[in-house]
Amino acid sequence: MEFLSLGEAVERFVADGDQVAMEGFTHLIPFAAGHEIIRRGRRELTLIRMTPDLLYDQMIGMGTARRLVFSWGGNPGVGSLHRFRDAVENGWPAPIEIVEHSHAAMANAYEAGAAGMPCAVFRGYRGTDLPEVNPGIRFLRCPFTGEELACVASLRPDVAIVHAQKADREGNVMVEGILGVQKEAVLAARRAIVTVEEVVDELGPRSPNAVILPGWTLSAVCLAPGGARPSYAHGYYGRDNAFYLAWDAISRERESFLEWMRRNVLEAPPGEAR
Amino acid sequence: MEFLSLGEAVERFVADGDQVAMEGFTHLIPFAAGHEIIRRGRRELTLIRMTPDLLYDQMIGMGTARRLVFSWGGNPGVGSLHRFRDAVENGWPAPIEIVEHSHAAMANAYEAGAAGMPCAVFRGYRGTDLPEVNPGIRFLRCPFTGEELACVASLRPDVAIVHAQKADREGNVMVEGILGVQKEAVLAARRAIVTVEEVVDELGPRSPNAVILPGWTLSAVCLAPGGARPSYAHGYYGRDNAFYLAWDAISRERESFLEWMRRNVLEAPPGEAR
């Protein structure tokens, strides 16, 4: 683990063509890191995320992605992701390949990746059309009951990027609140970048079962206060629901989207999220 | 969930012949509940536990068990479990059938039970003799990589019994420290009894990710202060290592064992652990 600036971490650990998992289930979405990837012009990424929301809408709209692996692509509680739809429906700014799963499948696939398994076995997809359009969904039989169970390959991203509340001087990272699949994504990935609200001398008094990613499981820890905005960081700042609502209008047309990205991301200083 | 005396909980929820999982990985071992089962003369139980230690040594020595499902049977750091060995080697007080696994297999089998799965798939048992003596160990192939993976039936006990620090008035139970497989055992079981150090009005300030078993996942919560002794309860009392060392001599001979059990369990008031 090294403490790096976000720019340096992205430069060193995110390459064109990588499979990149940026997780955060509504909470702790790593916007600052995603914006840095956009600014550095990374291309041909396979973006993996259960809930591609505004961040992936932005990254897709800016042409960073060749493929999207996901299970729910919307602006939560608001409506469509217009840039995601424009890419899928009209190939703008470039065609995007989609690999589509259910939430249960992706959660299990991350868990299996963290556990070093080649695949995840669960009860899923029964009676649905998804297995017809995703050849990565297989079925096998329980050797004890004969029940048919769903099986998907585990997720093993090249790099996982997550945001968290704080790290200590050894780079041990503590996460609290809605945990999503961040721990699994980090442990499943070959490399991991964590942006944090603050770096502290000691993690301090905490539950003996606090959710902690030891520094030796990470490639880089980057200080990025506010790095989850307009998502939120439990204990630090709230979710900017008004911005999620406003995004619908900003992103609906290509021009207003590009203009917003230019002003708020491309020309913004590194490490800063909106 | 009902608040019951330990005697009533055992009376109602543990029947002769049941599959009973009493868990606690060194920490929070439910001694008081096990002693109550002995006092009530339950018979023909299938006892399930990763680490049958002193409690199961006592239960086996008192003839409650017909079968033992386990992965490590010793007095940790001390040596043999003499009553367990006497049952396996000499059939005293009765022959005992053993179903033997590795820790990884049992941990995965509990996890799969909690997850409602018929089986658990993991990487295990490769090159070992256990699959030759346990027909419940199977193998299947990953449909993506062709790798051979171990597969065991999930554990779904009739009843799980665990000890925990505290419950609130709704019967929500909070556990802290070494967590073992208690949560999994409770969620995998048809019925669950939890003994607690105390019942409080409110669980109070805690991590948002505190390990809590909601009251509606339980059959009974029983107040049993000290109910884990000579094991321990993080935040309440320490492990009686001296007793674990002393148990070696107490349990070595049948007579001294029976005498100890008579004085400390059979004639002890219900709900009290040594």
Added chain:
Amino acid sequence: MSYTSAEMMTVAAARALGGGDICFVGIGLPSAACNLARLTHAPGLRLIYESGTIETRPDTLPLSIGDPELCQTALTTVGVPEIFRYWLQGGRITVGFLGGAQIDRYANLNTTVIGPYSRPKVRLPGSGGASEIAASCGKIFIIMRQSRRSFVERLDFLTTLGHGRSGAERRALGIATQGPVLVVTDLCTMTPEPETNEMIVASLHPGVSREQVVESTGWPVRFAPVVNETPAPAAAELEALRDLQARTARAHGSAGAE
């Protein structure tokens, strides 16, 4: 007290929930109905969101499935793999509450695409948790606005299994849970016909005619032998709902939030 058809829909859905239920809540209309039930007749109702929040008691409706309020008011919050494995797949949930873009007569749902999958006319969000919610919860309630565009003869994509394309798939697939037992719309409620599992109209909301329902349904909709009138929202129900929505709009910084 006058009320809108959307209010009628939310109130009718809320009433179906009992105090002993453990409910897996989807965002939007389901979330409004579940929280209304909790704030009115079913205070014991336990709400679980797929973000991992267990027994959450938000004072306002979350905009997303993982708003801060959900975690802050929860008994506890677990990771997403755990919520899908131990709590949903583990069979702990009595009621799952879903919506969709399209529904067919057997209450199968489409939230994936309008048009062909490979060249969609409209790309919808996808399954999210719905595919497994529909299979693992004890029973399923569906809440959707009714129209010919959404209540269709044939789904463009079957994202979430109701009773299957023939109405009998659940048993054939070995799925022991009940599946959709109630559809609540802004016009009526529907329940599965015994034997066929086709959703038929069980009650009409006050002032709604059979013709309106027929007009708004893409298949030749059928009616139960006895069709009741849905009881109108009581004043207490409406007040609780409006208070909740007003608090929510203030919290989200917009009057537009649902």
Added chain:
Amino acid sequence: MSYTSAEMMTVAAARALGGGDICFVGIGLPSAACNLARLTHAPGLRLIYESGTIETRPDTLPLSIGDPELCQTALTTVGVPEIFRYWLQGGRITVGFLGGAQIDRYANLNTTVIGPYSRPKVRLPGSGGASEIAASCGKIFIIMRQSRRSFVERLDFLTTLGHGRSGAERRALGIATQGPVLVVTDLCTMTPEPETNEMIVASLHPGVSREQVVESTGWPVRFAPVVNETPAPAAAELEALRDLQARTARAHGSAGAE
């Protein structure tokens, strides 16, 4: 400073651990060696116990695998399914430290039974974590007292795979980890011979003869082309070990604890 053969064994084992190692620790002799290493030359050594304690720094040796001290001094503590899935099977551990009742020349271990499985002469504890520790850790160190009863020609039961019954099973089974690379006893250290993977004597502890080792080994033990003398314990090593054991004995309420 004089020392016992047990002290020599523990010190020699401790030395094999590096400051960058992440070590899965078994109870007893392995725990003493790992904590000695942490308290002497390898303060950065990370210890993980199967009870779920990650980066634990106990001041005394735990009697069990889950003593209070382990959790109290840990960076964090996770559940047992997680420790076996994410941390062990996930390939996060560089060194696993094991002991056993019997070992053969390919460093396979028996901790299950002496005699036939169905009618054992001695029923041992069983695998515990060992079967999967041996396969999932980057490499394995073994620490055992040496005798003809424990270093045997043929195991009564193969609980834990070393290099397999022919010495070549790991590759045949597709296991990419190294397996046992070091056996430390109270007489000597052994390492696998290149090509055959048979454990051969690499160093003799001071004062130990080849004949003693031959006498104490149930198979025709072989020696490396060059056999070194194990460096005797340094005063600092012995002091650290004795302090640790004295603290431990006081804490356990007995001088008998190891």
